[in-house]
Amino acid sequence: MRITDGSASLTTSERFGRLLLVPAILLVGSIAFYPILRNAILSFYKVDILSGIPPTFIGFKNFSTLLQDSRFLKSLGNTAYFTIVSVVIEFLLGLGFALLLNRTFRARNLVRATVLIPWALPTAVMAIGWRWIYNDVYGVLNDILLKLGIISTKIAWLGNPHTAMMCAIFADVWKSTPFVALILLAGLQSIPRELYEASELDGATEWNKFRLITFPLLLPSIALALLFRTLQAIGIFDLIWVLTGGGPAGTTETVSIYVYNYAYRYLRLGYASSAVTLTFLIILVIGALWLRRK
Amino acid sequence: MVKKKIKLFGFFVLIVIVVLFSISPFLWQIITSLKSNEEIFSLPISYFPHKINFRSYIEIFTERPFGRYILNSLFVASCATLLCVFVSSLAAYAIARIKIKGGSKFLIVVLVVAFFPQIIYLIPLYELFGVLGLFNNPIALILPYATINLPFGIWVLTSFFKQIPKEIEDAAKVDGFSRGKVLFRIILPLSAPALATTAILVFILCWNEFLFALTFMVKDLARTVPVGIAMLSGASMYEIPWDKISAATVITTLPLVIITILFQRRIVEGLTAGAVKG
Structure with a gap:
């Protein structure tokens, strides 16, 4: 006899398990994997939706045009700048928040909930709020800085190519620091108290405790927070779309904004797809190199 | 003792800064929304509405x-x-x-x-x-x-x-x-x-x-x-x-x-x- 009682019930449960995966596979397959594949294919076509002409295969032409497109290269640079600066600030600030919230004090839960608020609010909606804060004439930022004597004349924060990106980064830091702080806080709370108690017996200073216990044990949480934030920052769209639309003079145009403009403003879907594909490949290569170095 | 008090005060100040940082952009939206349109576009900026005004809340629906x-x-x-x-x-x-x-x-x-x-x-x-x-x-x-x-x-x-x-x-x-x-x-x-x-x-x-x-x-x-x-x-x-x-x-x-x-x-x-x- 080949099939015993046990293995027969195993196969039915295996079958049941597979059945349970079907809805997830259908969704991920059609709404995620199909688009990724289709996007790669479209990169090799010229797509003109207005004329009604079916897409024509043009080989690597989209890619060779992209590499000479200074606007695309600039958007890559903007994305890298935005990502690196915002993630670094969010990490440092988030670590500070987490260390602060890790202490026990009254109303800690309320403070923790308050810190969470920026994360929960819609980015696009709060980006409009930031536009109002940054407003050159009626903005509250200029008013406060003038009163504090930090600036002497009102600044058009979003209209100035030197400050627009800074404003976008600050708004992103405001929104995303809570996320980093919470991940790090959870990491901090999983560090066993005994380690600190033992080191206190050995007369360790606060700095040594941080350097020798907190930081090394927090590394997995740090890595996770940085990974998530970096990937989110690379894809940034809503904040910049609402805040500056990519301007002034393209100084805040990130790759997602560039792709959106080429797809829906200039209706060059194939070209826009190739920009997505190329960016994606660049990220993969950087990721692979980074992993190999480690 | 004094040192401990200073430390505690410093901690309290930091917490207040963190809370203000988190909610002030949102608070500013609430304050702005309660002002009349004339007050919004008048200088110097008022940090509290002269007269609480709910008109804009009604207008977005009507x-x-x-x-x-x-x-x-x-x-x-x-x-x-x-x-x-x-x-x-x-x-x-x-x-x-x-x-x-x-x-x-x-x-x-x-x-x-x-x-x-x-x-x-x-x-x-x-x-x-x-x-x-x-x-x-x-x-x-x-x-x-x-x-x-x-x-x-x-x-x-x-x-x-x-x-x-x-x-x-x-x-x-x-x-x-x-x-x-x-x-x-x-x-x-x-x-x-x-x-x-x-x-x-x-x-x-x-x-x-x-x-x-x-x-x-x-x-x-x-x-x-x-x-x-x-x-x-x-x-x-x-x-x-x-x-x-x-x-x-x-x-x-x-x-x-x-x-x-x-x-x-x-x-x-x-x-x-x-x-x-x-």
């Missing part, structure tokens, strides 16, 4: 289809959340409890989806929904929202299901429960807290989504709240109706602020489920 945006958002976010939580609980159960062959590999493949920027799905989905005639149809948002949040749902629920004692399932099987009954009558009801945690987070993420909503909902009346507010802007910098925008912002964000404060424990739990257990 002069603009803001009520419709809210209904659209509620409908889309609720349907997507239900779909997402249901589908992820099935998949998570298969991975965590049945331990089907290749289950963990499937989990990794799905998680990869969470790492891709949304823009990668945009053009092909635009093409697909165009062919299927789904523009302005809530389905064009419900399906993508459920899908992009699926990795998160499966991840959180898998780690939760793994913690349920095996004995409970075994006892039910002895009582003659079928596999399906075990799942729907025992595991899912037992997991209500985890399902709620997942649902709250997914709902917030769906409610806030912008890129797909901007692209797939072309008609004004089909728009969701974030896009609706972004589009309230007039043609030029000087036509922007800041009074209405700030009122709309407060109405959209206040429920989220309340949800966050009420459910902060759950939200933190959900957000950090992967960070600690993983």
